[in-house]
Amino acid sequence: MEKRRVVITGLGALTPIGNNINEFWENAVAGTSGAVPISKFDTSNFKTKFACEIKGFNVNENLERSDIKCTDLFSQYALVTTGEALLDSGLDLASIDPYDIGVIWGSGQGGMDYYEKEVKVYAKTGVPRFSPMLGPKMLINMGAGMISLKYGLKGMSYTTSSACATSNTAIMDAYTYIKLGKAKVFVTGGSEAGIIEMGIGGFNAMRALSVNNEHPEQASRPFDVNRDGFVMGEGAGTLILEDYEHAKKRGAKIYAEIVGAAMTSDAYHVAASHPDGEGASKAMEFALKEAGVKPEEVDYLNAHATSTPIGDISEINAVRRLFGENPQNLKIGSSKSMTGHLLGAAGAVESILCIKAIEKGIITPTINTTEIDPVIPKTINIITGESVQANVDIAITNSFGFGGHNATLVFKKWVE
Template identity: 50%
Template sequence: MELKRVVVTGLGAITPLGKTLTETWEGLVNGKSGAGPITHFDASKFKTQFACEVKNFDPTQYFDRKEARKLDRYAQFALIAADEAIADSGMEIEKLDLNKVGVIFSSGIGGITTFQEEVENYDAERGPRFNPFFIPKMIADIASGHISMKYGFRGPNFAVVSACASSTNAIADAFNYIRLGKANAIVTGGAEASITSAGVGGFSSMNAISTRNDSPETASRPFSASRDGFVMGEGAACLVLEEMEHALARGAKIYCEVAGTGMSADAYHLTATHPDGLGAKLVMRNALEDAEMNPEDIDYINVHGTSTPVGDISEVKAIKEVFGEHAKKLNISSTKSMTGHLLGATGALEAAACILAIKEGIVPPTINFAEGDEDPEIDYTLNYTFNKAQKREINAALSNTFGFGGHNASMIVKKFVK
């Protein structure tokens, strides 16, 4: 069976850097930090009192009040990003075979805001009085359901949950369904809204997140010796993936081609990456093999790069082993230094960053690195695109995402040539 080619025809996002993909991209290229004091709840007694929140978000600007009350914040983000991506794709819904258009949309945690509110409001003495929308608002697959119901898409529809690798796995599944001929187009990506007292408190208790309360904007500092954990982020990103001939037949704008994806497991630790990057090496090699590409074909890697003490080192080790001498010719950057870590949505957002990097010929930076803050365990002969975006032609880019539980997912996008 000959596999079909898959292209990207639409993009959308709502992030700590902006409420549209364009605003987000401008923030990335300009090295803008989305971090600031937490406003969602009183964090004054928490070890970490800051995060990368979506700023000045009012759901009634997008939904009527009745609809907004039925949607958890993460699902609101998902619908907003999907609306932008579908509009960007130029798809005319009435002309599509809706049986062949699917939605595979992920979340690492789902509706934690709804879950926390319902449990906090539970009164044991009065008896169980829960909101009838409690479960439909909370579950991690409901964003995918809402997108399909809004547009009438009846193709493959489900959610992928693999912690911080979730949305890269969702994109990989969408890619595979299309190239196997199971769908003509799939709306895919991820959404997360976990900046709650439970979310922040849970990650804080694990010592996973930065405590740099005196300087939130510089707290996410991948590849720096003084890094002390990731910064929580929220938002959503969405891609419209489409079978190439289907896209060409309708005259679609094509951003790039999805070349291949890879998956692996560390099989090592509940939360930590393997210190030698075994799973990271395997997943990148799997992606290259799937794409039928050589390491030398890659120009840019958007790394997982969360700013954790162990994770950054192991990823660099993996890149050096997989790419050899070519590693020194790559541009490498961690856009999490600006957006924070969007958990289950991060893969989709970083895939979009790779796609725009190819389109615009510019690599967004890794911000917050200072001279004198070098880690002796990190090789600085590699180009981490520190502090300032760099222009270069990018023919192919790779995006890495690694999740708690040892889940690893990578994807490669490349310039589209018919």
């Protein structure tokens, strides 16, 4: 079976540092922190009182009333970024067989925002008078379902969920199905609305979140010796993946090509990544092998690096296993220093930064990292402080999730 080339023709983003692609990219280049005191609920009794919230977002200005009525916040984020990405792609949906366009969406938690609100009302009143929309709103597949419904997309539609590796697995599936000829276009990515009491309280109980309440804008500091946990984020990212011949025929703008993807499992621990980074290293190795790319050819790695003591070093160990102790061409950065950790949406927004790095020749910084952990070799080039200009032909992004999921994507500068 002929394997098709898969290109990216549209992008959409809604993040703590920008409510569209242009704002997101400009603020990432500028090294902007999205961390602020939590406004969504009273944090008096919580150890962590801040998060990377989306700012200035009014759902009534972005979606029709009928869409809002039947969606949780994570699905609303999905619809907004998909609208931007479809517009950016220039696709004329009316001229395409709707069975040729599918949706593979990702979310780690789904509609927990609405679920929590309904349960709190029940706990207070003791009366099981739940909304008839509780079921549809809380279902994790409804991001994909609502995108299909709104835009009349009749190809395969489903949701992947692999914790914080979720978006990467969704994008990997979309890429694979296009290669196999099962669709010509996919809307793919992920969304999350996890800044809720259960989310913050649960991760506090695990001691996973930063408690730097005095300086929240400095709290997410991947690879720094003083890192004390991740910062919760929220938002969504959408990519339009397209069969190259289909994109070429309609004269589409091509941002980049996706050339490799792989997943592995640590089979080690319910939450912690394997300290030696073996599984993560294998995910990168397999993805690069599929892409036909040697490790020394990789210019940029957008690391998963969440700013946790164990996780960051595990990923560095994975890099050392694959790229060696002195990877001269490889530049590493963690955009979670700016956006916080978007859980199931993280891979999508980080893929967008890889694609924009290829397009613009700019690698965004790891902010707040002022003293790199001494266990990290000085020969590992972590981009801190400010963005750098660099020719990026090959960029990869890692995402790792609770349960031991490792997922890597490989993006390449487009060559006709």
